[in-house]
Amino acid sequence: MAHTFRGCSLAFMFIITWLLIKAKIDACKRGDVTVKPSHVILLGSTVNITCSLKPRQGCFHYSRRNKLILYKFDRRINFHHGHSLNSQVTGLPLGTTLFVCKLACINSDEIQICGAEIFVGVAPEQPQNLSCIQKGEQGTVACTWERGRDTHLYTEYTLQLSGPKNLTWQKQCKDIYCDYLDFGINLTPESPESNFTAKVTAVNSLGSSSSLPSTFTFLDIEPTGMLDVWYMKRHIDYSRQQISLFWKNLSVSEARGKILHYQVTLQELTGGKAMTQNITGHTSWTTVIPRTGNWAVAVSAANSKGSSLPTRINIMNLCEAGLLAPRQVSANS
Numbered sequence: 001m002a003h004t005f006r007g008c009s010l011a012f013m014f015i016i017t018w019l020l021i022k023a024k025i026d027a028c029k030r031g032d033v034t035v036k037p038s039h040v041i042l043l044g045s046t047v048n049i050t051c052s053l054k055p056r057q058g059c060f061h062y063s064r065r066n067k068l069i070l071y072k073f074d075r076r077i078n079f080h081h082g083h084s085l086n087s088q089v090t091g092l093p094l095g096t097t098l099f100v101c102k103l104a105c106i107n108s109d110e111i112q113i114c115g116a117e118i119f120v121g122v123a124p125e126q127p128q129n130l131s132c133i134q135k136g137e138q139g140t141v142a143c144t145w146e147r148g149r150d151t152h153l154y155t156e157y158t159l160q161l162s163g164p165k166n167l168t169w170q171k172q173c174k175d176i177y178c179d180y181l182d183f184g185i186n187l188t189p190e191s192p193e194s195n196f197t198a199k200v201t202a203v204n205s206l207g208s209s210s211s212l213p214s215t216f217t218f219l220d221i222e223p224t225g226m227l228d229v230w231y232m233k234r235h236i237d238y239s240r241q242q243i244s245l246f247w248k249n250l251s252v253s254e255a256r257g258k259i260l261h262y263q264v265t266l267q268e269l270t271g272g273k274a275m276t277q278n279i280t281g282h283t284s285w286t287t288v289i290p291r292t293g294n295w296a297v298a299v300s301a302a303n304s305k306g307s308s309l310p311t312r313i314n315i316m317n318l319c320e321a322g323l324l325a326p327r328q329v330s331a332n333s
Contacts, residue, residue: 028114030057033101040119040153040205043094047118051101052084059105067104068113072097079104092120094152121153123207127200130214132161133305134187138224142182145200145211151176155204163187163196217257223308225254227262229299231315236288243315244286247299250308257303265298265310289315 031053041047051068058066068085070078078087085101100115125148132143143159157173159181171181187196195217201210227247234242245264249255264285266276270293278285289295298310 027112030054030103030111031101031113033099033114033116035099035116035118038205039117040121041092042206043092043120043122045092045120046088046090047092049087049089049099049116050084051087051113053103053113058083058103059108065106069102069104069110071100071102089118092118094120094122096120119153119205121151121204121206122149124151124155124202124204124209125149126209127157127202127211130198130200130211132196132198132214132216138186140182140184140186142180143198143200143214144180147177147179147202151202151204151206153204153206155202157181157200157202159183159198159200161196161198164194223250223254223256223259223301223303223306225250225301226309227299227301227311229297229311229313231297231313233315235291239291240288241291242286242288243295243297244284245297245299246284247311249283250301254308255301255303257305259301259303261302263300263302263307263310267296269294269296269314 031051034050034052036048036050038047049070051070053066053068066082068080068082069076070085070087072089077089078085080086089099097118097120098115099118101113102110103113104110127145127147130143130145132141134141141161143161147157153176154174155176155178157175157178159171159173161169161183169183169185171183173181181200195215198214198216199211201208227250229245229247231246232244234244236242247262250259261279261281262283262285264278264280266278266287266289268289276287278287285299295315296312297315298312300310301308
């Protein structure tokens, strides 16, 4: 049964393929449509469309009454009696326009001769604001850019990255709207100060354009480490307490560059109170909170490319934590 099903599937695919090929042949078996200078043109250009009949493919016994009609989509734009029709077309809009040539004979329906698509667009603009980043030590290098106005044509973007020891990487994106590519590689150079240069080039049928080179170092990567955070509490009065947070600097390999600031987030877990956020350039932070309730703190480090994963700790009121009182306490001297 499995072999039979597979054989039927292959036969079905063969039939479909044959029908598609035959449809393409039948569509233009009576004549041809040619487009000059090209099927792909710049916005504002003029094209010449020619529809011509093949030998003995006109109206039977009435060759002098062959009426060739040119349609733009479903709108008639030109006609001519004879074996060929020439038409000059201007003012085509951006995108794709379909032209179809048909033959009209006396006392019969119009017969489709052939057709052609014309693609109208523009050359790609120079990509701007190229920027590359690697998310963490185990992340991959990804780049973004601004592609400029839409070309309305098939456009290929090639992103090239070069590094120390003449190493190069290249990746392509075949999409009109391409403005992002991930190399899928992880940079682990011998020196954190190693330079890498990226450039993106856009190419379509009407031209090409390249971005300015963008140079970055291995240090221009989001911090990969997590801060080592601890805290101290001091009672102020019966309802308030002072919380002092401390953390250690990240190592050079973890910081991935200069740490610009630290972000501290404080939130009560049980009361649902609003979150408090603070930015500091120091490795400590002090605030006053109520003595009741449970609190959560998150601290992260930020460089020019992003932030490290936050370190989270809970600040609990041990007196209300429901802990059992110690029993059978003894001391030896």
